[in-house]
Every structure is written in structure tokens, then in C-alpha cells.
Amino acid sequence: MRAGPPPHAGGPALIQRRTVSALPLASPDSAPSSGADDPQSILHEIFGYAQFRGPQQAIVDHVVAGGDALVLMPTGGGKSLCYQIPAIARQRAGHGVTVVVSPLIALMHDQVGALHEAGVDAAFLNSTLDWEQTQDVERRMLRGEITLLYAAPERVNTPRFLSQLDSLRERGKLALFAIDEAHCVSQWGHDFRPEYRALTVLHERYAGVPRIALTATADALTRADIVERLQLEEARQFVSSFDRPNIRYTIVEKKEATTQLLRFIEREHEGDAGVVYCQSRKRVEDVAQTLVDAGINALPYHAGLDAALRQKHQDRFLRDEGIVMVATIAFGMGIDKPDVRFVAHLDMPKNIEGYYQETGRAGRDGASADAWMAYGLQDVVNQRRMIDESPAGEEFKQVMRGKLDALLSLAEASDCRRVRLLGYFGEKSTPCGNCDNCITPPQVWDGTDAARKLLSTIYRVQQQSGISFGAGHIMDILRGKATEKVKQFGHERVSTFGIGDDFSEAQLRGVLRQLIATGALSVDAQAYNTLQLTDGSRAVLKGEVQVMLRESISSPAERKSRREKSARGAPSPAAATLDAAGQARFTALKAWRGEVAKEHNLPAYVIFHDATLAAIAERAPATLEDLQGISGIGSKKLEAYGTDVLRVCAAF
């Protein structure tokens, strides 16, 4: 993907070797050393964090001890440490190499670079390496030196790689398999990769080598599928809360989606990094252009772009500040940029897992972030049609329909979005206070009467004319508009003509959308999008089903811009509480970090997160001791950057 050799191949290779000598391999029978090899010390020393988060400690302990694990944690929950710390601990205990299986070739360079920055010996094997580099990595792997080796699943299944693993295994130097993005093994997940199916080889050929599988996608069906496919029946399951409290969920009714998006960005996210998801490549191009024309720093990303350009846009998104990536769902898996402030959907995803995974890419740093979606009738029609027209079997389609229905009812909901989202993942919760419906409870009206009138109009018109009609025509009849078309077909004589004239068009559209969303009405895409009654229509017609609807809000209550914008764009939320001198230090530290990142060809946040820089700026350190204990500064970074940081701060 990336042209030429990966940039770290020269530079950080030196770091790798140096690190190796700093971490001598203890032989398994040697007495345990100082105790600095326990997970808590590694967390502290290598990553510079004070405490494990949520279930991390339990997972790490289990895997260090050689247990198998299935980890279900939301995006941004902290999955990486769950295998990286066991890998380091097991390497130090003499067990050798951890193999990380990941589908994310385009990100391996940065993942490995981040580990190098922390002083961990890591490497990757993928198609971006040339022969010489590959051999170098393989040699070091075979010597058992590498702590974490990243490889794509198709690599794992090659005879060459398997024979290398055999050799490691024979010498007791195969410490652990980590299977990242494990939902890729399931056809129910939204990122199915056939190569993942072959990973059963790990269990069969290397029985006894512990395995940890991790994913952020975890509805019951997908979970069961992962367990079965990867033969993890004996593995301990660690299911975290899926809540991402700092993300605010908002779903607006779609009118002019691009204009709505522009307003949303201008009002709330000027200068922020964000991701905008669209369904088609063409729409990605159009929307990106519109944003650029409006002065927003936007880039397109979709599978139709040349691979080198795609990689370039991804790198810019990761490395520059404040880029808005307009993308299809081809973009985003594994993107660990911590300061994405919003994720917007201009088209509805296929299901809640997709929605949750995509929106989860916002706010990994824990600071406030937005998940915003514009949703309309056309989304319902499109998604239903894509399922109907797919070549899949009926059973599969049924599952897909069920998943779509769950997302539609989330979109139509007038109660807390988060309660519904978490409920979908099997978690009970109470109204969150941080979603659109909690913040501005929508008016709800009883649309049962309107729904019955709509359905009976459709029925009568069909009876009278023997053909079906589209939504616009049906609404005209119901609202008593004698258009040319109405007169042409004599539809002003239908008994429901004009009986709905007290409903606004927006209201009727809302009713239609909900009827289609719930399957009480269908749209025939093969016949000019005409409306068709379904089995579900009868219950509504008979008045057995109540139709409650959100009042259509013409312009959502404008939220005040959440923070003051400085002349240089939005300040990082991490630095919001700093005084003027602190802000100055923060700005200088960021500039310094930018240079270091460029030199190392890595994203800035891999050097230090904003939150770490803000904490440094606040402390105004004068000595290296002053830097101790700041979250995100491990011993390697302290050694590599401590004096530079002091020098930058000393200027103020």
C-alpha cells in the first residue's frame, strides 16, 4: 500500500535493537527478578499510566497466566493494553513472541511505531516490506527477540509463516496469539473477512499456546459466532460496559443533509477533526467538495480511490490537526486517533453494530464528542431494498432485516438513545442526560389516526385503479389536493379524499416513514417506488397498533457553541482549564511534538496525547522528577523526551 520501504525500517530498527538489550530474556527457570515484571509495573513503567481501566487488570492477569480470553469492549475502551501487557510480561518471563493477527495492514506501521516510542520491541510482517526487511524481521522473530509481531491473517496461513511458528513453538518461544478485530470471523459482523476463518489453525496446530480474541462488536449472535468459529468455548469471556458516556448521540430528520451537516460543523466543531460517513463513493466526493468549498479542511476516502492516495489521506487525517474525513465505511477500522471530536452519518448504516462501531471512533481521549446522524425516509427505503435485492439466502436476509429494524426504532425513538443502544448490547441503563432526546425531549403525537387514513387511501386507490402509486400522490389525495394527476385518475372521488387535510405534509411523511420502518408498509423499488400494503398493514388499519411519532421539528433547537474559539481555531478540550501561561506552554509543547512526530513519521498523538501535554503544561516542570507520574509518560519517553520537554517549558 505504502510506496517504498516503511519509513521506520531504518530509524526505529536501531531502537528495536537497543530495546532488546535493555530487556534481557530471563530463562524460565531463573528466579523471578525485582517484581518489575508484573502487569502493574509494566503499565506504569512502559505506558506511563497509573491504573488499569475497567476489566483490563482481570484480563491481563488471566492471559499472563496462560488463559484464553474473549474480550468485548467498546471502541476506545482500551483493548490494546489487554494483549500488549501480557505480551511484554510473557516475553520477560522467557516465553518469547506474541503474534498479533490484525486485518489492518495500513495501520501496522503506526501501531508498531507507537510501541517503539514506548520502548517495546515490535515489528510487522506485511506486503509493504521488501524482501530484505522481511528477512530481517523473520530472523529476529525466530531468535525470539520480538515481543509483538503484527501480521495479517492471510500471512498467518502461509506455509512459510506456519513453519516459522512451528520452530518457535518447538523452542517454547511462542508466547501468545492475539486476534484483534475478532468479529471479522463472523458473517453477522459487518467486516467479514474469509481469511479469518482459517485462524482455527492457531488452535489446532498450536494447542496450549494461549489466545486472546478482541472485538468492539458484540451482539449476542456475533459473539456466539466468534466463539464457535475460533473455538473459544473454553475461553473466559470478558464483557465490558459498552457505554461511552462522553459521546453525545443526536439523530436529526434529514432534509437537506449536506446543508444540515455544514451547519452542524460550523456551529459546533469548527477546526475539529471529524469523520463523515456516506453510503456511496459519489456522495463522498460530492460532500467532501461541498465542505472544502465552505472552507473546511475535508478529504475524501473510499475504496474507489487509488491505494496510494487513500493511504495519503489517511496519513494526513492521523498526522495533521483538524481534518474532516468524508468516507465510506471502508475507512476507520483500527483508527486510534484519540481526538476525533465528531462522527457524522449522512446516510444510515445497516445496523446498530455498524453505527456503534463507527460513532465509537469519536472521543477516545474521553473528552466530549458528538455522534450525529441525519436520517430520512429514503434511508429506510434504500436499506430495505439493499436487503431485498441481495443475493443472500432468505435466512440471512431475515437476520439482516431484524438488525435493520433495531436501528430504525433507535432512529424513530423519542426516549433516551443511549438506553436503547446499550439495551441492544444487553445492558440495562437509565436515561443518560447526554443525547438529543434527553436534552430536548421531543414532542410526541399520536399518529394512529393519520396512519389508518394513509393506509386506507392506499388500499382504496389500488382497488379503484388496479395499480399502486407513490407517496406524494397518496398524500395529495389525503390532503385534498386536486392536482392534475389526481384528476387524471379520478382520485378526487376516493372516499378518503381530503379527510387528512388537518395533517401537515411533514407529519404525514413522518407517519409514512414509521410505517415503512416498522414494516407496516413497503416500497416497491422495481415499480417506481410505489407504496404497497403488507401483512403488517392490517393490524394498523384495524386500530390494533398504536403509532406514536416524534413531532417533526423544523429546525432543531440551536445549541450554543460549546466552547470559545481562539483565533487559532478550537483549543483542545484537554487544555481548556489552563491559565494563560499554561496555554502558552501547551501551544509550544504541541509545536515541539509536531516536529518530533514528523521526524519519526508518526502521528503526533503517538508521541504524547493532548491530555499528557496539558498535564505537563499545567505542572510547569523544572526538573525530570517533576515529570514523574504524569499520565502517558513511561520511562522510555521520559528518557527520550524529558530534557526537551523541560527546555520547551523553560522558555516560559
Ligand code: ADP
Ligand atoms: P480500543 O482498542 O479498545 O479501541 P485503545 O486500546 O486504542 O482502545 O485505547 C484507547 C485509549 O485509551 C488509548 O489512547 C489508550 O492509550 C488509552 N488507555 C487505555 N488504557 C488506559 C489506562 N489504563 N489508563 C490510561 N489510558 C488508557
Ligand code: ZN
Ligand atoms: Zn439519553
